[in-house]
Structures are given as C-alpha cells and as structure tokens.
Amino acid sequence: MVRVPEPLTRLHPSRLSRLFTSRLRSPQLTSRIGRLLGIAVAVCFVTGYLSHAIQHPPGWFYWPSRPVYLYRVTQGLHVATGLAIVPLLAAKLWSVYPKLFRWPPFRDPVHAIERLSVFVLVAAALFQVSTGILNIALWYSPMSFFFTTAHYWTAWIFIGALLVHIGVKLPIIRRALGAPGHPVPTGGLSRRGLLTAVGAAIGVITVATIGQTLRPLAGLSVLGPRDPRVGPQGLPVNRSADAAGVTAAATDPAYRLEVVGPGGTLRLSLAELGALAQHTAQLPITCVEGWSATATWGGVRVSDLVAAVGGAPGASVRVESLEQNSLYRISTLAPPHAADPLTLLALRVGGQTLDLDHGYPVRLIAPNRPGVLQTKWVTRIEVLQP
Amino acid sequence: MTATRRPADRATPWIRRLLVAAGTLAAAYGIVGVLTDPSVSLPNYARYAVTVLFGHDLLVLPLAIIVGAVLTRWLPGWARPVVQGALFVTVVLTVVALPLVLGYGRRPDDPSALPRDYTRGFLLCLAAIWLVTAGLLAARALRRAPSTPGPDTQERS
Numbered sequence: 001m002v003r004v005p006e007p008l009t010r011l012h013p014s015r016l017s018r019l020f021t022s023r024l025r026s027p028q029l030t031s032r033i034g035r036l037l038g039i040a041v042a043v044c045f046v047t048g049y050l051s052h053a054i055q056h057p058p059g060w061f062y063w064p065s066r067p068v069y070l071y072r073v074t075q076g077l078h079v080a081t082g083l084a085i086v087p088l089l090a091a092k093l094w095s096v097y098p099k100l101f102r103w104p105p106f107r108d109p110v111h112a113i114e115r116l117s118v119f120v121l122v123a124a125a126l127f128q129v130s131t132g133i134l135n136i137a138l139w140y141s142p143m144s145f146f147f148t149t150a151h152y153w154t155a156w157i158f159i160g161a162l163l164v165h166i167g168v169k170l171p172i173i174r175r176a177l178g179a180p181g182h183p184v185p186t187g188g189l190s191r192r193g194l195l196t197a198v199g200a201a202i203g204v205i206t207v208a209t210i211g212q213t214l215r216p217l218a219g220l221s222v223l224g225p226r227d228p229r230v231g232p233q234g235l236p237v238n239r240s241a242d243a244a245g246v247t248a249a250a251t252d253p254a255y256r257l258e259v260v261g262p263g264g265t266l267r268l269s270l271a272e273l274g275a276l277a278q279h280t281a282q283l284p285i286t287c288v289e290g291w292s293a294t295a296t297w298g299g300v301r302v303s304d305l306v307a308a309v310g311g312a313p314g315a316s317v318r319v320e321s322l323e324q325n326s327l328y329r330i331s332t333l334a335p336p337h338a339a340d341p342l343t344l345l346a347l348r349v350g351g352q353t354l355d356l357d358h359g360y361p362v363r364l365i366a367p368n369r370p371g372v373l374q375t376k377w378v379t380r381i382e383v384l385q386p
Numbered sequence: 387m388t389a390t391r392r393p394a395d396r397a398t399p400w401i402r403r404l405l406v407a408a409g410t411l412a413a414a415y416g417i418v419g420v421l422t423d424p425s426v427s428l429p430n431y432a433r434y435a436v437t438v439l440f441g442h443d444l445l446v447l448p449l450a451i452i453v454g455a456v457l458t459r460w461l462p463g464w465a466r467p468v469v470q471g472a473l474f475v476t477v478v479l480t481v482v483a484l485p486l487v488l489g490y491g492r493r494p495d496d497p498s499a500l501p502r503d504y505t506r507g508f509l510l511c512l513a514a515i516w517l518v519t520a521g522l523l524a525a526r527a528l529r530r531a532p533s534t535p536g537p538d539t540q541e542r543s
Contacts, residue, residue, distance in 0.1 A: 020451075087478040097447060120413065123439040130438050133482060138491025138499055144430035153419035153426065160413025167405030170398065188458065189467045197471035201478045208511055209482070222507030223483055225491075231498030240495040357496070 016101035024186045024194060027176035030095045032195065034173065037088040038162065040081050044128075045159045047078035051288060052152055054370060057334070065340040068367035072286040075370065076213040079290025080206055082132045087201035089125055091194060114168055121161035127154050136225045136289045212291035228293035232355035235285065235293050238371060241356040244323040246377045255361055257345070261383035263310020270361050273347060276300045281342040287371040297365045298348035302381070303339055311383035313339050318384055319364050322377040331373040335386070337366045345378060450477055464526050472519040476512065483508040 053061045054071065064070075106112035128151065134140070135147050143150070166173070183190055189197065211221025215228045226236045241247045249255075257273060259266040268276075279301050286292040302317060311317075317333040337343055343366040347354060354360040359376030366374065420426050454473050458466050485491070486504040493499045 083482055086481055087474070090478050090481075091474070093442070093447060094451070097443075097451075100443060117413075119439070122443070123435050124416075126438040126442050127435050131434075134485055137485035138493070139485045139488070141490065143434060145427045145434065146425040149423050149425045150420070150431055153416045153423060156416025156419065157413050158416075160409045160411065160416060163405045163409030163412065165409075167402045167409060170402050170405070174398075187463065187466070189470045193467045193471060194474075197474045200471065201475040204475060204479055204511060204515065205482050208479070208507065222502065222510050223486055223504060224502065225486060225500060226498065227501050230501040236498040236501075237496055238499070240493070242495045243493070 013101065014103040016103065017098040020098040022186065022188070023184055024189060024191060025095050025098065026184065026191070027172050028179060028181060029191050029194065030092065031173045031176035032191070033088060033092045033095060033198065035177070036198075037085065037092050038166065040085050040088055041125075041159065041162060043081045044078055044085065045155055047074045047081070048152075048155055050074050051078065051370060055373065063334065063336070063368070065336040065343070065367045065369075068283055068342065071368050071370060072213065072284045072292045075286055075288060076210075076290055076292060079132070079136060079213075080210055082129065083205050083209060084202045085125075085129055086133075086205065087198045089129060091198050093122065117161055117164050117168075120157065121165050124154050124158035124161055128158050138225070138289075213286075215293070224291070225289065226287070226291035228291065231293075232357050233295075233349050233352060235295050235349065235358065236287075236291060237357040238287055238289075239326075239376075241360075241377070244321075244326065244377065246322045247356065249322045249379075250356060250360055250377050255379075257362055257378065258380040259305050259309050259382075260380065261306065261309025261311040262385060263308075266305075266309060270347070273300055273345070273362065277304060278347075279341070279344060281344050281365065281367075283342060283365050283367055285365070285371050285374060286369075295349050296351070297344055297346040298351070299344040299346035299362070299365075301341060302333065302343045302345060302364075302366075303341060305345065305381065306338060306383050309383060312385065314386045316384040316386070318382045319375045319378055320380040320382075321375045322379045328372045328375070331364070331375045332384070333364075333366060337369060340367055342367045345381070464530055465523055468519055468522045468526065472515055475515050479508075479511055479515070483511070 051071075051074070054063050057063065106115055131143055131147055131151050131154075134143055135151070140147065181191070183192075205223075207217065207220055208223040209221055209225070211217035211219065212224035212226040212228065214221075218224065218227055218229055221227075228236065231237050241250060256267040256269055259268065277300070278298055280296055280298045282294060282296050284292045284294045303313070306313075306315060306317060314335050315338060316335055317338040319331050319333060321329050323329050333343065343364075345362050346359070346365045347362060349355075349358055354363060359378070362378045364373075364375045364378055420431060421428065454470065457473065458469050461469055483504065486500065487508050489500060489504065491500050
C-alpha cells in the first residue's frame with residue numbers, strides 16, 4: 001500500500017470540500033440571500049418578458065400607450081435589478097461553493113440529474129448577468145452570438161432551472177427560514193454583516209448607474225453607461241446617421257414622406273409637413289439598455305396623417321425608415337399608439353430642427369414604447385386596416 | 387404559515403412537484419429555443435456559457451476567496467468583518483465597472499455612448515467605499531479602546 005504524502009491527501013476529492021472553513025456558510029444564510037435573489041430574478045424575468053412582448057407581441061398581448069412613462073419604469077427596473085443581482089449572486093454562489101466539491105459527486109441517478117440542473121441554473125445565471133452587463137457597456141465582441149435572442153431564450157432556462165431548484169430545496173428553505181436566527185461565531189463577517197455588505201454593494205452599484213434613467217441622479221451616477229444630459233441637442237443617441245448609412249438619403253432635398261392609406265397616397269416634402277398642424281409632446285426616449293431621457297418633441301400627429309389618407313381610428317400604422325440594413329427598419333404602431341394624440345412624426349426636438357443623429361428629417365416618437373421602435377429617418381408610413 | 391402547519395405539510399409535495407414540472411417546461415422551452423434559433427449561433431453560445439461557468443467556478447470565485455483570506459488574515463478580529471465587507475463591495479463593483487473602464491464599447495461616431503470618464507468614476511466609487519470603511523474602523527477602534535486597555539489595542543487599517 002502506498003501512502004500518499006499529507007499535502008496531497010488533503011487535495012483528494014473526498015476531502016476537497018473540507019478546505020472551506022467559514023462557519024458563516026449555512027442553509028440559513030443561503031436561504032436568506034436566495035429569497036432576495038429569487039425576487040430579483042422574478043422582477044428581471046417579468047420586465048424582460050414585457051419588453052420582449054412589446055417588440056414581438058403575441059396574439060393575446062395588449063400594451064397601452066399610457067401612462068407614457070410605464071416602459072421607462074419597467075425597463076429601468078430591468079437593468080437596475082439585473083445589476084443588483086451581481087452582489088446577490090456572488091454571495092449566493094459563495095455560500096454554497098463547497099457543495100461543488102461534494103464527494104462522491106452523486107448518490108443515485110436522481111441526485112445526478114438534480115446536480116446537473118444546478119449546473120444549468122448557475123450557467124444560465126452567470127450567462128444572463130454577464131451578457132446583460134456587456135450589453136449595457138456596448139461591448140459586443142465577447143458575445144459572438146446575437147445578444148437579444150440569446151438573452152431571451154436563456155431567461156427561460158434560468159427561470160425554469162430556478163423553479164426546479166426551489167422545488168427540490170423547498171424543505172431545506174422552509175426549515176432554514178423558519179429557524180430562529182441565532183448568531184454563529186464566525187471569526188469574521190456575521191450573517192447580518194454579509195447581508196449588510198450585499199445591501200451596501202447594491203446601494204453603491206445602483207447609485208453609480210441609476211442616473212442613466214433618473215435625471216436628478218445623473219451627476220452622482222459616475223458609472224452610468226449613458227448620461228441623459230449628453231448627446232446632440234442634450235439627448236443621447238443609440239445609432240448615429242453615419243452608422244445607419246442614411247446621411248445622404250436623409251439630407252437629400254428630394255426627400256418626400258410617403259403616407260399610404262385606403263384613401264390614397266400622399267407624398268409630402270419637408271416644407272409641406274411643416275405646413276400641417278404642428279403639435280408638441282413631452283415624451284421620454286427609452287432604450288432597452290435601461291437609459292431614458294425626456295424631451296419636448298414637435299411635429300405632426302400620426303393620427304392626423306392617418307385621417308388624411310382615409311384610415312380608420314382603430315388602424316395600425318407601419319412606419320419605415322430610410323435605414324436599409326437594420327432589424328428595426330420597420331416598426332408597427334399598434335392601435336392604441338397610432339391613435340394617441342401624443343404620437344408624433346417629429347420634425348423638432350427642444351424647439352430646434354432634429355439633429356441628423358436624432359432622425360432628421362422626420363422621426364417617430366410615441367408614448368410608452370421602447371426606443372428601438374421609435375423609428376428614425378422615416379420615409380414611409382402605411383395605414384394597416386384592422 | 388405556522389398556524390396551518392398540517393395542511394401546508396400535505397400541500398408541500400404538490401407544490402414541489404408543480405415547481406419542478408413548471409420549471410422543467412420553462413427550461414425546456416428555453417433550451418429548444420437556444421438549439422433552434424439560428425441567430426443564437428449555438429457553438430459560440432455554448433463556448434461562452436462554458437467559459438463563464440468554469441471561469442467563475444474555477445477561477446474568479448476561488449481567486450476571490452484566496453485573496454480575501456490572505457488580505458484579512460493578519461487583521462485583528464475587530465477589524466476583519468468590516469474589511470471583508472468592504473472587499474466584497476469592491477469586488478462586485480469591479481465586475482460591473484470593468485467593461486465600462488475598459489471602454490471597448492465606445493463609438494467614434496457617437497459620443498453619447500459611454501460619455502463619462504469611467505476610470506475616474508470607478509476610482510471615486512472605490513474612494514467612497516474605503517473612506518466609509520476607514521470611518522467604520524475608526525469608530526470600532528474608538529469604541530474598543532477604552533474598554534480594553536493593553537498592548538493589543540494597536541490599530542491597523
């Protein structure tokens with residue numbers, strides 16, 4: 001028989017999990033963090049699904065045009081909660097880390113499947129949080145897949161694996177949360193201390209970033225990926241005219257807006273558009289990336305144009321951009337948004353002619369909609385009869 | 387919950403089955419989506435998922451544990467929790483800040499994308515965290531000093 005030297009026996013898989021000595025780890029701690037994490041994940045899932053459904057509405061889905069700021073709140077919450085998940089997930093995974101080295105790895109086939117589902121859960125959680133952070137930092141190169149669809153499908157894997165995990169662990173969770181909380185001597189952070197640190201981390205991260213959507217905090221949010229005060233005409237831009245390849249077409253004096261409806265087709269020059277009844281609307285532009293900024297837009301009501309070409313009030317309206325190669329070249333205004341008097345084809349922002357990067361000559365601005373659907377450089381609108 | 391313990395106990399197996407069944411369905415929907423949606427580009431997706439999983443489990447987390455243990459090892463017991471908490475906040479803030487500090491997302495044609503000096507912002511956050519930490523340590527040291535006179539009142543921060 002060979003005796004393995006002592007330092008190596010300590011690294012034997014059966015002893016690996018004993019290397020972790022913190023007495024802070026306990027089902028009580030894990031369950032308390034897990035409860036907060038579960039709530040945060042639920043908020044992210046619901047707000048994320050909402051944003052998906054607004055952009056790809058299923059048949060049963062209805063999204064109103066009021067209140068005008070609703071999407072701004074849900075999407076701001078999606079990103080802020082997603083960032084708050086970072087400290088929660090870090091603490092949660094730390095608290096169960098020794099279990100990764102459990103030996104033998106599984107007791108029976110059912111246990112093996114359960115452990116596999118935990119791998120799926122952790123991978124999905126890390127995937128969602130990391131891709132979300134990369135996306136708001138506009139750093140796409142590490143993600144050699146389409147972020148939007150990958151983040152969407154993985155959200156289903158994440159929420160599903162989480163439900164399975166809660167189902168499996170429910171007795172442990174109940175016992176842990178029901179047990180009287182007595183302090184355990186740890187030689188370092190106490191349970192309350194760690195939860196305080198998690199709370200402090202959420203506080204710092206939130207204050208450092210939330211100003212991208214809460215303008216009063218913009219000065220404090222030194223890590224905000226956007227500043228609602230910064231951009232042409234004091235408003236951020238997601239895609240510039242140069243990047244969209246529309247500069248020549250948008251500045252062409254021969255530009256005409258085509259308005260198509262059951263009563264005929266109008267081809268309006270910029271001067272003719274300016275001669276129509278002008279209205280102003282104070283509306284936020286809200287990006288799916290979580291930033292938003294309110295501006296005062298001026299232009300022609302979409303509902304007026306719909307009426308001018310004989311469209312019925314309950315119609316949807318398809319809005320097309322000069323931009324050629326974009327997933328968001330066309331957006332469809334659902335009836336509530338098409339009929340809303342605040343929905344404009346804007347020619348001005350803040351009293352000035354639209355900047356080229358804001359969609360000159362004409363852009364769509366409607367209440368309670370994601371920015372990617374607020375089509376810029378509009379060339380054609382078409383009334384779709386119900 | 388405690389008042390109706392018995393019915394809850396009887397309902398528990400069903401709640402668990404329901405959670406596992408609903409979760410399996412949702413996860414299966416997501417997995418089928420990942421496998422069939424061409425825009426996901428499966429090999430890249432799988433490579434990324436495996437990288438973040440193993441990168442976290444076998445690199446980032448053990449490294450954080452080791453560095454944390456080393457940095458707080460020689461601290462007196464009264465200072466250790468505060469410093470551990472501050473290290474935790476520092477490390478998770480770094481995760482959020484790093485992609486911004488690196489700034490690969492900047493666009494020359496769009497100055498409103500990543501408009502701030504994120505290195506400065508990150509350093510300001512770190513300064514705030516460690517200033518508060520120093521304050522907490524000082525308060526602990528002061529509270530402790532009168533009650534335990536002796537040679538072990540030396541201050542470290």
